[in-house]
Amino acid sequence: MFELLGIPPQALFGQLLLGLINGSFYALLSLGLAVIFGMLNVINFAHGALYMVGAFVAWFLMQYAGIGYWGALVIAPVAVGLLGIVIEKTMLSRLYKLDHLYGLLLTFGIALILEGSFKHEFGVSGQAYPVPTALAGGTNLGFMFLPFYRGWVVLLSVVVCVATWYAIERTRLGSYLRAATENPRLVQAFGINVPVMITLTYGVGVALAGLAGVMAAPIYSVNPLMGSNLIIVVFAVVVIGGMGSIFGAVVSGYLLGLTEGLTKVFFPEASNIVVFIIMVVVLLLRPAGLFGRER
Amino acid sequence: MFKKALLAGVAASAMLAGSAMAAGISGDKVVIGVLTDLSGVYADVAGKGSVAAAEMAVADFGGTVAGKPIELISADHQNKADIGANIAREWVDAKGVDMMIDMTNSAVGLAVQGVGAEKGVVTINTGAASVRLTQKECSATGFHWIYDTYALAHVTPPTVIANGGDSWFLLTADYAFGHSLEADATSVITEMGGKVVGSVRHPFPSADLSSFLLQAQSSGAKVIGLANAGQDTINSVKQAAEFGIVAGGQKLVALLAFLSDIHSIGLDLGQGLNVTTGFYWDLDDQTRAFSKKFFDKFGKEPTMVQAAVYSGVLHYLKAVKDSGTDDGKTVAAKMKATPVQDDVIHNGKIGANGSVIHDMYLMEVKKPSESKGEWDLYKVVKTVPGDQAFQDPAKSGCPLVQ
Numbered sequence: 210m211f212e213l214l215g216i217p218p219q220a221l222f223g224q225l226l227l228g229l230i231n232g233s234f235y236a237l238l239s240l241g242l243a244v245i246f247g248m249l250n251v252i253n254f255a256h257g258a259l260y261m262v263g264a265f266v267a268w269f270l271m272q273y274a275g276i277g278y279w280g281a282l283v284i285a286p287v288a289v290g291l292l293g294i295v296i297e298k299t300m301l302s303r304l305y306k307l308d309h310l311y312g313l314l315l316t317f318g319i320a321l322i323l324e325g326s327f328k329h330e331f332g333v334s335g336q337a338y339p340v341p342t343a344l345a346g347g348t349n350l351g352f353m354f355l356p357f358y359r360g361w362v363v364l365l366s367v368v369v370c371v372a373t374w375y376a377i378e379r380t381r382l383g384s385y386l387r388a389a390t391e392n393p394r395l396v397q398a399f400g401i402n403v404p405v406m407i408t409l410t411y412g413v414g415v416a417l418a419g420l421a422g423v424m425a426a427p428i429y430s431v432n433p434l435m436g437s438n439l440i441i442v443v444f445a446v447v448v449i450g451g452m453g454s455i456f457g458a459v460v461s462g463y464l465l466g467l468t469e470g471l472t473k474v475f476f477p478e479a480s481n482i483v484v485f486i487i488m489v490v491v492l493l494l495r496p497a498g499l500f501g502r503e504r
Numbered sequence: 505m506f507k508k509a510l511l512a513g514v515a516a517s518a519m520l521a522g523s524a525m526a527a528g529i530s531g532d533k534v535v536i537g538v539l540t541d542l543s544g545v546y547a548d549v550a551g552k553g554s555v556a557a558a559e560m561a562v563a564d565f566g567g568t569v570a571g572k573p574i575e576l577i578s579a580d581h582q583n584k585a586d587i588g589a590n591i592a593r594e595w596v597d598a599k600g601v602d603m604m605i606d607m608t609n610s611a612v613g614l615a616v617q618g619v620g621a622e623k624g625v626v627t628i629n630t631g632a633a634s635v636r637l638t639q640k641e642c643s644a645t646g647f648h649w650i651y652d653t654y655a656l657a658h659v660t661p662p663t664v665i666a667n668g669g670d671s672w673f674l675l676t677a678d679y680a681f682g683h684s685l686e687a688d689a690t691s692v693i694t695e696m697g698g699k700v701v702g703s704v705r706h707p708f709p710s711a712d713l714s715s716f717l718l719q720a721q722s723s724g725a726k727v728i729g730l731a732n733a734g735q736d737t738i739n740s741v742k743q744a745a746e747f748g749i750v751a752g753g754q755k756l757v758a759l760l761a762f763l764s765d766i767h768s769i770g771l772d773l774g775q776g777l778n779v780t781t782g783f784y785w786d787l788d789d790q791t792r793a794f795s796k797k798f799f800d801k802f803g804k805e806p807t808m809v810q811a812a813v814y815s816g817v818l819h820y821l822k823a824v825k826d827s828g829t830d831d832g833k834t835v836a837a838k839m840k841a842t843p844v845q846d847d848v849i850h851n852g853k854i855g856a857n858g859s860v861i862h863d864m865y866l867m868e869v870k871k872p873s874e875s876k877g878e879w880d881l882y883k884v885v886k887t888v889p890g891d892q893a894f895q896d897p898a899k900s901g902c903p904l905v906q
Binding site: 220223224227228230231325328332333334335336337339340347353354356358359428429430432434435438439470473474477478480481482 | 543544545546547548549551678704705706707709710711712714715716718719721722734735738739742743746747748752764765767768769770772773
């Protein structure tokens with residue numbers, strides 16, 4: 210049997226599959242960020258915290274209302290989306306006319322407040338959230354043991370990413386949105402309520418983060434720090450894909466998940482920084498990102 | 505000229521006053537500083553629970569020592585050695601702190617022990633794991649209370665090897681603590697006739713450890729040793745269960761896991777895991793009595809770090825009372841001369857290098873069916889006497905042991 214750099218192919222396939230699973234989370238989160246940046250021009254630093262809130266909502270539902278994973282998969286993103294709408298309506302909408310930096314500072318502050326409050330209330334060791342019984346266990350693929358739940362994560366994330374891309378790039382509503390980004394006044398003159406559309410876009414963007422949070426809950430422990438650990442990598446993913454490019458965010462999410470998976474085999478110590486090395490290289494060669502357009 | 509002489513006189517009398525105070529209690533009070541992680545990854549292992557344990561010890565001692573009041577202050581070192589050292593300096597210089605305790609985090613622990621040595625102030629590490637604290641970098645005023653990486657490596661692995669687990673794969677957190685634990689564990693495993701067939705160093709912190717776990721799985725080792733801590737350990741155990749590693753016949757050993765970690769993992773996923781600890785609430789009547797008081801105050805059972813804070817503060821206050829001063833070096837010498845006996849540590853003795861030598865426990869996490877309550881998590885597999893668990897101070901390389 211052939212070997213690649215001393216690694217048997219079975220192990221390599223296994224690691225690639227794991228990379229794809231992590232890539233699914235990157236893709237879901239960077240998708241939300243790209244939607245928000247593309248449509249609102251806001252760098253949403255609260256994204257990681259809202260991902261964490263999504264996981265906690267799932268945990269609350271199970272703990273206090275007896276609602277399991279499947280219910281949480283619907284309710285938690287809606288709850289996080291509503292929270293996002295409140296944030297947009299009361300604070301973020303006042304900052305659109307100012308520099309990007311203000312939106313970044315505001316959302317960063319919101320992230321710190323959310324994380325701090327959850328840390329104060331629930332500590333840092335995390336809450337246990339079980340894998341739903343329908344997806345417990347796994348199957349042996351020959352080259353690795355695949356837990357059913359991880360397979361489900363990849364599947365769901367692909368479906369959600371494709372659906373979001375389709376909604377924005379191929380539907381009438383999406384075309385309004387894109388037009389409103391280009392020239393809000395003109396679109397408003399055609400009788401379309403642009404502020405409401407922008408609010409809803411932010412709500413949907415952060416709902417995607419909430420969804421990723423619910424999906425992550427059974428894999429990682431539900432923990433106030435889970436978002437801040439992830440958000441920096443996700444930002445790098447968005448930059449590599451091209452700020453605001455939805456297609457770029459999704460594709461680079463999966464690609465970087467795969468690259469990270471490979472690094473964990475060949476040079477594990479570097480697996481945390483490989484994404485940033487790629488970011489530096491991409492920025493040097495293509496400042497607008499792999500799929501971004503120069504403005 | 506006259507002015508200068510006057511100034512010199514004032515300075516001299518001030519110095520006299522200063523040295524006169526050193527014989528008794530400086531500043532007419534004893535100030536204890538709990539320097540801990542209040543907001544980061546170790547906040548549940550130590551944190552507010554450590555502050556509560558210190559408060560309990562002060563209250564149990566009666567609130568005063570040698571007729572002077574005891575004051576307790578606390579601060580967050582944010583897991584940064586420079587921040588920890590700066591707080592320690594400010595505490596000693598401006599707030600008259602006489603003893604610093606907790607320091608959970610090896611980098612902070614080493615830095616603060618250095619400050620204590622320089623200023624002649626007692627430092628008691630209860631949370632930092634690195635055995636370096638009592639080796640070459642030991643200090644006359646520095647103590648290491650409940651566990652260290654040497655003890656972690658000498659409690660669990662020998663028993664596991666004796667039971668047939670002779671080939672190991674180590675999953676190591678890629679920083680000072682992990683490296684030191686990996687080195688200690690490797691030397692014990694090899695000494696006992698076992699073999700380390702491989703190891704992988706993962707970045708700290710890592711949310712997804714499945715990739716490293718698969719490498720451990722395919723290595724074919726009988727035992728997978730986790731030389732990491734906190735959230736990394738929690739995720740390792742959860743994900744090992746997810747990928748069917750324990751079900752596949754490999755044994756998982758957490759070289760360092762705290763009660764709060766196991767509580768978070770839960771018994772479903774954690775059952776059968778071996779853990780080393782210096783304290784468990786449900787060991788005997790004394791530990792249960794202490795833990796009940798702690799639980800009533802704090803709402804959780806104490807981790808070994810929090811319990812050690814109680815024991816350390818109490819032992820320090822006894823030494824202050826017996827020696828009639830809060831001068832760091834005098835008190836430290838008295839502490840070393842006195843056996844440690846309280847509800848947490850029943851039969852401890854302190855080596856000249858500052859290492860508290862006491863019984864350690866090899867635990868196994870209970871099955872859900874065996875557990876009677878939320879915190880009924882461990883059963884004792886074996887009690888390892890202090891002399892076997894901890895390094896012999898004479899061999900520690902500490903310059904104070906000659």
